Each structure stands twice: as C-alpha cells, then as structure tokens.
Amino acid sequence: MTKEKDLHDLFLDQLKDIYFAEKQILKALPKMAKAATSDKLRAAFEKHHDETEGQVERLERIFELIEKPAKGKTCDAILGLLEEGKEVMEEYKGTEALDAGLLAAAQAVEHYEMARYGTMKAWAVRLGMKDAVKLIDETLQQERKTDKDLTALAEAGVNSEALAA
Numbered sequence: 001m002t003k004e005k006d007l008h009d010l011f012l013d014q015l016k017d018i019y020f021a022e023k024q025i026l027k028a029l030p031k032m033a034k035a036a037t038s039d040k041l042r043a044a045f046e047k048h049h050d051e052t053e054g055q056v057e058r059l060e061r062i063f064e065l066i067e068k069p070a071k072g073k074t075c076d077a078i079l080g081l082l083e084e085g086k087e088v089m090e091e092y093k094g095t096e097a098l099d100a101g102l103l104a105a106a107q108a109v110e111h112y113e114m115a116r117y118g119t120m121k122a123w124a125v126r127l128g129m130k131d132a133v134k135l136i137d138e139t140l141q142q143e144r145k146t147d148k149d150l151t152a153l154a155e156a157g158v159n160s161e162a163l164a165a
Helices: 007-035 039-065 076-091 098-126 130-164
Strands: none
Touching: 007 039, 007 076, 007 098, 039 098, 039 130, 076 098, 098 130
C-alpha cells in the first residue's frame, strides 16, 4: 500500500515548484531589463536578478536541509505569468506603455512569489523546520521589498509617462 501524502510531501512539491519558478525568472529578468526604456526600471530588474540568484541558493540550502535533491517541477503558473510579460514586450515594443506593462508583469510575478513563500513559511513553521523558516522568510522579505520598490517606480512616473503618450 502506498503511503498517504502529508504536509512534508506538499512542502517538497511546493519547494520544487518555486525552485523551477525562480530558475525561469532568472532567465526572464535580463530580457525584461533589456526591453525596459526607463533606466530606473532596468536597474530594478538587474538588482532583482542578483537577488534571485541568492534566492535560488537559499532554496538549494532548504533541499539540503531536508536531504532531497534540488530539482524543479514544472510550474504552469509561472510559465503563464512570464508568457504574459513576453507578450507585453512584443506587443508594446517602442510604445510609451511598454514600461508600465513590464512593471505590471513583474508585480504579478512578485505577488505569485509572495503567496508561495508565505504558504511555505507557514508550513515550515508547522513542520518544525526552523532553519528553513529563516531562509524562506529572508526571501519573502526580499520579495515584499521588491514589490514595494516596483510600486514606488510605477507611482513615481512610469505609469504617468504611459498616460502622457
């Protein structure tokens, strides 16, 4: 008889899911930075790329803590969000609305990540995984700050520049 799945299994599935997602985000951020017309937006994407590398390393440490191989599991949600970002880059290339669209796409990704990391942190607490909780929380705080920074960029002009066009 097969073992009934439990919260440990769900945590591992979620870990594989977000690991795959972060790897995909690493590939997408340089393209988004290149497409951005605002220097501040480009810099934000470049900064987040560096942070994402650290997030991937933290996820790999969690895999080590639970003695499982670091491998991703295809995450359709992130593929869909990144595809939307790609469509914005293609459909709005050369327009004043491009940066606003890139910002919106980036924030959709951030909100997805915050939801995933928030859930994983709660599960890790419940499972008594103190070291994993710390690593997940570090990433969660980074994602929240990135989201705030993107909001500030949008409010400081990217959205109004799109309206002025």
